[in-house]
Amino acid sequence: MLVVQKYGGTSVADADRIRHVAGRVIKRIKAGDQVVVVVSAMGNTTDELIDLALSVSPDPDPRELDMLLSTGEQMSVALVAMALRALGQEAVGLTANQAGIYTRAQYGSGRIARVEADRVRAELAAGRVPIIAGFQGTTDDQEIVTLGRGASDTTAVALAIALGAERCENCKDVEGVYTADPRIVPTARRLKDITYEEMLELASQGSQVMHNRAVELASVYNLPVLVTSSMVDAPGTLIHGESELEERNRVRGIAHDSDVAKITVRRVPDRPGIAANIFEPLANAGISVDTIVQNASEGHLTDLSFTLSRGDLRKAESLMPGICESVGSPEYTADANLGKVSIVGVGIQTAHGYAARMFRTLFDAGINIELISTSEIRLTCIIAADRVNDAVRALHDAFELERAE
Amino acid sequence: MLVVQKYGGTSVADADRIRHVAGRVIKRIKAGDQVVVVVSAMGNTTDELIDLALSVSPDPDPRELDMLLSTGEQMSVALVAMALRALGQEAVGLTANQAGIYTRAQYGSGRIARVEADRVRAELAAGRVPIIAGFQGTTDDQEIVTLGRGASDTTAVALAIALGAERCENCKDVEGVYTADPRIVPTARRLKDITYEEMLELASQGSQVMHNRAVELASVYNLPVLVTSSMVDAPGTLIHGESELEERNRVRGIAHDSDVAKITVRRVPDRPGIAANIFEPLANAGISVDTIVQNASEGHLTDLSFTLSRGDLRKAESLMPGICESVGSPEYTADANLGKVSIVGVGIQTAHGYAARMFRTLFDAGINIELISTSEIRLTCIIAADRVNDAVRALHDAFELERAE
Numbered sequence: 001m002l003v004v005q006k007y008g009g010t011s012v013a014d015a016d017r018i019r020h021v022a023g024r025v026i027k028r029i030k031a032g033d034q035v036v037v038v039v040s041a042m043g044n045t046t047d048e049l050i051d052l053a054l055s056v057s058p059d060p061d062p063r064e065l066d067m068l069l070s071t072g073e074q075m076s077v078a079l080v081a082m083a084l085r086a087l088g089q090e091a092v093g094l095t096a097n098q099a100g101i102y103t104r105a106q107y108g109s110g111r112i113a114r115v116e117a118d119r120v121r122a123e124l125a126a127g128r129v130p131i132i133a134g135f136q137g138t139t140d141d142q143e144i145v146t147l148g149r150g151a152s153d154t155t156a157v158a159l160a161i162a163l164g165a166e167r168c169e170n171c172k173d174v175e176g177v178y179t180a181d182p183r184i185v186p187t188a189r190r191l192k193d194i195t196y197e198e199m200l201e202l203a204s205q206g207s208q209v210m211h212n213r214a215v216e217l218a219s220v221y222n223l224p225v226l227v228t229s230s231m232v233d234a235p236g237t238l239i240h241g242e243s244e245l246e247e248r249n250r251v252r253g254i255a256h257d258s259d260v261a262k263i264t265v266r267r268v269p270d271r272p273g274i275a276a277n278i279f280e281p282l283a284n285a286g287i288s289v290d291t292i293v294q295n296a297s298e299g300h301l302t303d304l305s306f307t308l309s310r311g312d313l314r315k316a317e318s319l320m321p322g323i324c325e326s327v328g329s330p331e332y333t334a335d336a337n338l339g340k341v342s343i344v345g346v347g348i349q350t351a352h353g354y355a356a357r358m359f360r361t362l363f364d365a366g367i368n369i370e371l372i373s374t375s376e377i378r379l380t381c382i383i384a385a386d387r388v389n390d391a392v393r394a395l396h397d398a399f400e401l402e403r404a405e
Numbered sequence: 406m407l408v409v410q411k412y413g414g415t416s417v418a419d420a421d422r423i424r425h426v427a428g429r430v431i432k433r434i435k436a437g438d439q440v441v442v443v444v445s446a447m448g449n450t451t452d453e454l455i456d457l458a459l460s461v462s463p464d465p466d467p468r469e470l471d472m473l474l475s476t477g478e479q480m481s482v483a484l485v486a487m488a489l490r491a492l493g494q495e496a497v498g499l500t501a502n503q504a505g506i507y508t509r510a511q512y513g514s515g516r517i518a519r520v521e522a523d524r525v526r527a528e529l530a531a532g533r534v535p536i537i538a539g540f541q542g543t544t545d546d547q548e549i550v551t552l553g554r555g556a557s558d559t560t561a562v563a564l565a566i567a568l569g570a571e572r573c574e575n576c577k578d579v580e581g582v583y584t585a586d587p588r589i590v591p592t593a594r595r596l597k598d599i600t601y602e603e604m605l606e607l608a609s610q611g612s613q614v615m616h617n618r619a620v621e622l623a624s625v626y627n628l629p630v631l632v633t634s635s636m637v638d639a640p641g642t643l644i645h646g647e648s649e650l651e652e653r654n655r656v657r658g659i660a661h662d663s664d665v666a667k668i669t670v671r672r673v674p675d676r677p678g679i680a681a682n683i684f685e686p687l688a689n690a691g692i693s694v695d696t697i698v699q700n701a702s703e704g705h706l707t708d709l710s711f712t713l714s715r716g717d718l719r720k721a722e723s724l725m726p727g728i729c730e731s732v733g734s735p736e737y738t739a740d741a742n743l744g745k746v747s748i749v750g751v752g753i754q755t756a757h758g759y760a761a762r763m764f765r766t767l768f769d770a771g772i773n774i775e776l777i778s779t780s781e782i783r784l785t786c787i788i789a790a791d792r793v794n795d796a797v798r799a800l801h802d803a804f805e806l807e808r809a810e
Contacts (some may be wrong), residue, residue, distance in 0.1 A: 063498075082470070
């Protein structure tokens with residue numbers, strides 16, 4: 001079968017690991033598969049390049065920053081291709097420009113517009129393994145644009161779809177998707193499969209297994225994605241569309257995130273246009289808002305709370321006096337030390353008892369709930385940051401996630 | 406005027422120096438000039454990338470090595486452009502692909518085939534300083550090809566010609582071209598100008614001021630090149646086509662090189678085709694031969710000597726038994742510890758007395774001459790490596806080069 005394998009920065013962090021990746025790819029080819037490889041920058045290269053940029057300019061130009069950052073993946077593809085050739089396997093490293101991964105000139109946050117995979121197909125047909133730079137795209141004018149942090153996952157999924165690959169394999173330093181973070185819950189169990197929707201909720205709620213845009217894209221085209229280890233032979237977790245009947249109405253995993261800040265705009269007049277007045281200035285400042293909750297309040301006044309990451313809080317607070325004035329709110333409050341914990345599973349929203357059991361479990365553990373938000377397949381509580389790990393462990397126990405499915 | 410400035414690796418080695426370069430460019434623009442900048446990779450980046458490649462593969466694939474090495478210059482252009490923007494000057498970093506520097510797919514040793522400078526002209530017209538990656542070219546198929554060590558000089562000259570620039574400025578960590586290496590001869594003097602031919606002989610004879618291909622290219626198009634300091638304001642040395650009458654028939658400088666090995670093929674039958682039989686196998690093995698001298702010898706037999714760099718000697722020696730057999734030579738001899746010293750100046754070959762004075766000077770210093778070779782404007786003696794510095798000093802004195810012109 002034709003498969004697209006993606007290797008992240010940890011998997012290509014040094015020469016030994018690069019040779020290990022090359023060995024894995026060759027083993028796979030010898031077993032009869034066709035392999036296309038997508039790689040990230042080595043180890044902490046991207047962060048080091050950002051530091052280098054900041055040492056030259058306090059506010060690096062986004063186009064030039066993309067020009068700089070894209071060198072990280074270009075280095076990786078060259079090295080992985082060299083390692084494959086050193087083992088006797090023909091291979092060819094390709095930049096996004098060479099691989100035909102097109103985007104618009106949204107520097108730092110490009111989206112893949114289309115993949116023109118002729119070159120990649122030709123290399124495959126010639127018996128060469130195409131090694132493709134993740135995280136980057138090219139415009140029609142040959143400008144280099146990066147696709148945002150973690151976007152190498154998206155590159156791999158987009159290529160797999162363009163090539164009609166049987167599946168995409170996300171090869172990582174973990175062995176799959178777990179019921180909770182194994183560093184926090186020692187009894188956490190690897191899931192053998194999971195639906196796109198569940199994966200999305202786990203990822204957006206802080207489980208850093210796979211980039212959300214990649215899962216969304218795979219979901220739209222119903223492309224199966226295997227999350228597996230780049231280090232050891234492991235069965236991994238298959239992300240796909242089907243949810244078997246007996247797996248519905250069950251909590252599949254616990255997600256958490258300890259980096260949450262909250263702002264509450266107090267006593268806002270409850271009239272149309274208020275939300276736009278609050279969130280447009282934040283969006284224009286590049287601040288990403290996560291959960292939004294409007295609390296019932298006295299009379300025609302309401303409290304509106306939203307969460308954001310802690311790093312954006314200072315910038316958001318600088319805008320809040322103006323925002324409060326524009327919506328007629330007398331004041332806002334901010335809390336920087338929050339986290340969130342979520343239970344995720346298809347059907348849990350409509351099934352009875354899950355919410356109650358979650359709230360009871362947190363109450364029993366003495367954890368106060370600041371905010372609640374829900375989706376079709378998720379229930380999230382915002383709590384104090386320093387209680388997040390306790391909450392994850394308590395919920396993992398309460399929903400008996402350590403038991404084999 | 407329109408000028409192309411080239412900054413080498415030392416001049417952009419760290420954030421401070423990059424900001425310094427940005428400041429120099431802006432000063433120049435404020436003085437009314439239009440500036441196009443060509444940069445090399447930062448400091449030792451290219452060597453570090455080669456080490457990285459060797460850690461992955463003992464014999465890195467040339468295409469992939471070019472893919473890897475070209476990231477060095479890409480990083481530099483992004484950083485210099487950021488630094489200019491941080492100082493309020495619009496600028497844009499361009500890869501060879503973006504700047505239209507075309508080459509054929511001779512990986513590791515591409516030659517510039519043509520420059521399509523439309524994008525560079527458009528950026529200039531829009532008031533942005535184009536910062537262009539040296540050392541690299543693109544093929545028509547978007548393949549990345551490096552142009553050989555030191556080729557950023559050639560990039561700058563080719564761009565200056567394509568843009569019709571008034572001159573190219575090679576900004577370095579030295580203040581110009583000297584009568585001899587100032588580290589060896591403290592009284593060495595900066596030349597205010599020099600002809601292309603003299604510069605070529607100085608460079609090929611080991612004076613590492615400017616890349617030979619760049620000087621050749623400038624010579625063909627009669628483009629003036631100023632070699633000057635990137636650190637301090639200095640008048641530099643202008644390389645150009647005119648040689649004033651009173652500067653003819655004078656020794657302009659002493660070049661030297663301590664990395665010379667010699668092979669002598671003994672008692673070769675003196676018949677047509679011998680030279681081809683000796684040098685074709687060496688060329689096919691990628692060994693670059695420098696001076697070739699055929700010594701008169703007994704009867705129809707002759708001794709043929711050639712020099713090469715020390716690093717190539719072992720590879721050459723492995724081919725010599727076969728070569729000796731093919732040309733009917735009974736044996737060869739090899740000497741690894743040689744160097745060379747040259748006097749350079751337009752007209753010295755035809756003028757009387759220079760050769761005699763050179764040989765006398767070396768004899769007086771007790772230095773034995775192994776081989777002699779000459780060109781129109783150069784006289785070179787191959788001598789023991791450990792006597793090269795003595796020879797340079799003695800010749801600098803003998804030809805009174807410390808005296809102002």
